[in-house]
Amino acid sequence: MTVELTGLDGKVAVVTGAGRMRSIGRAIAVELARAGCDVVITGTGRDPSGYPDDEQAAGWRDIDSVAEEVRALGRRALPVVCDVSDEVAVEDLLARTVDELGRVDVVVNNAAASRGGDRVPVVDLEVEAWDRVLAINLRGTFLMTRAFARHLVVQGEGGSIINISSIGGKLSGAGTAAYSASKAGVQSLTSSTAKELGKHRIRVNAICPGVTETGRLDDQSSETWQAYVAANLPLGRVGTPQEVAYAAVFLASDQAAWVSGQAWNVDGGQLTVR
Ligand SMILES: NC(=O)c1ccc[n+]([C@@H]2O[C@H](COP(=O)([O-])OP(=O)(O)OC[C@H]3O[C@@H](n4cnc5c(N)ncnc54)[C@H](O)[C@@H]3O)[C@@H](O)[C@H]2O)c1
Numbered sequence: 001m002t003v004e005l006t007g008l009d010g011k012v013a014v015v016t017g018a019g020r021m022r023s024i025g026r027a028i029a030v031e032l033a034r035a036g037c038d039v040v041i042t043g044t045g046r047d048p049s050g051y052p053d054d055e056q057a058a059g060w061r062d063i064d065s066v067a068e069e070v071r072a073l074g075r076r077a078l079p080v081v082c083d084v085s086d087e088v089a090v091e092d093l094l095a096r097t098v099d100e101l102g103r104v105d106v107v108v109n110n111a112a113a114s115r116g117g118d119r120v121p122v123v124d125l126e127v128e129a130w131d132r133v134l135a136i137n138l139r140g141t142f143l144m145t146r147a148f149a150r151h152l153v154v155q156g157e158g159g160s161i162i163n164i165s166s167i168g169g170k171l172s173g174a175g176t177a178a179y180s181a182s183k184a185g186v187q188s189l190t191s192s193t194a195k196e197l198g199k200h201r202i203r204v205n206a207i208c209p210g211v212t213e214t215g216r217l218d219d220q221s222s223e224t225w226q227a228y229v230a231a232n233l234p235l236g237r238v239g240t241p242q243e244v245a246y247a248a249v250f251l252a253s254d255q256a257a258w259v260s261g262q263a264w265n266v267d268g269g270q271l272t273v274r
């Protein structure tokens with residue numbers, strides 16, 4: 001017997017932070033399109049906080065290529081520049097989605113940043129770095145959830161909100177305080193909103209990826225990396241963006257109709273039940 005994932009044909013999905021080729025957001029956008037969704041792909045083209053790095057600019061670079069991949073699968077694609085930490089930009093994103101694609105069914109809050117807060121102990125952490133990471137990862141997920149959940153409630157046909165957290169939100173490491181706190185906050189927000197929105201048949205879940213092979217891993221030296229993998233990953237390898245995307249497609253589908261409020265580790269077995 002084959003279990004076919006259903007309920008996504010002709011639905012509209014929004015995936016934030018999907019404007020890079022080697023990324024989890026791009027893989028989710030493509031797999032949702034393959035499952036039948038039209039997809040709004042968002043990325044940033046600027047850094048509103050003026051933080052000195054190219055993390056935001058790079059988030060827009062490949063957005064048209066990702067949109068082309070979605071169209072090649074026979075689905076509509078709408079690429080939009082949107083900084084998820086900006087309330088007005090998020091409201092504009094909702095308006096454009098509904099104007100141009102007519103509805104919303106699936107929202108994937110994937111956009112995130114860590115730079116400035118990476119490998120910095122709390123005693124050395126700049127307030128600006130803390131604020132920036134929390135603004136994008138947690139405030140951004142809140143703003144997106146609030147705007148799109150309001151619409152889903154009025155639309156009246158249920159929906160699925162999927163928040164990309166991290167195992168780092170469950171297993172806070174030294175030097176990752178801002179990022180880990182933001183991802184733990186995303187899990188807490190997932191729990192609250194799942195309880196509030198269940199009566200509208202809106203399901204809210206988090207996915208907690210472990211180390212996944214995206215552009216973010218480019219600066220890992222191979223020796224350190226092999227040692228990390230050997231010590232921490234029972235399956236002996238890091239994950240692929242597509243493997244995280246499969247979990248997102250399942251959570252978006254009708255086959256996950258009774259799954260809500262969960263924070264699902266997709267991590268090669270790094271975190272296990274206690
Ligand atoms: N790669 C991993 O090992 C890993 C592990 C666990 C969790 N995650 C999570 O998976 C998600 C995707 O990560 P990725 O590895 O594909 O990295 P990524 O950096 O390619 O993806 C994050 C995207 O968010 C975008 N972004 C940053 N600030 C934004 C803003 N203000 N508004 C809108 N978009 C913004 C970035 O430009 C980027 O395109 C993130 O939530 C990340 O925390 C990744």
Ligand SMILES: O=C(O)C(=O)C[C@H](O)[C@H](O)CO
Nearest residue numbers: 166167168171173209210211
């Ligand atoms: O969230 C990320 O970017 C990760 O790579 C998750 C890490 O595996 C986790 O923080 C390790 O403790």
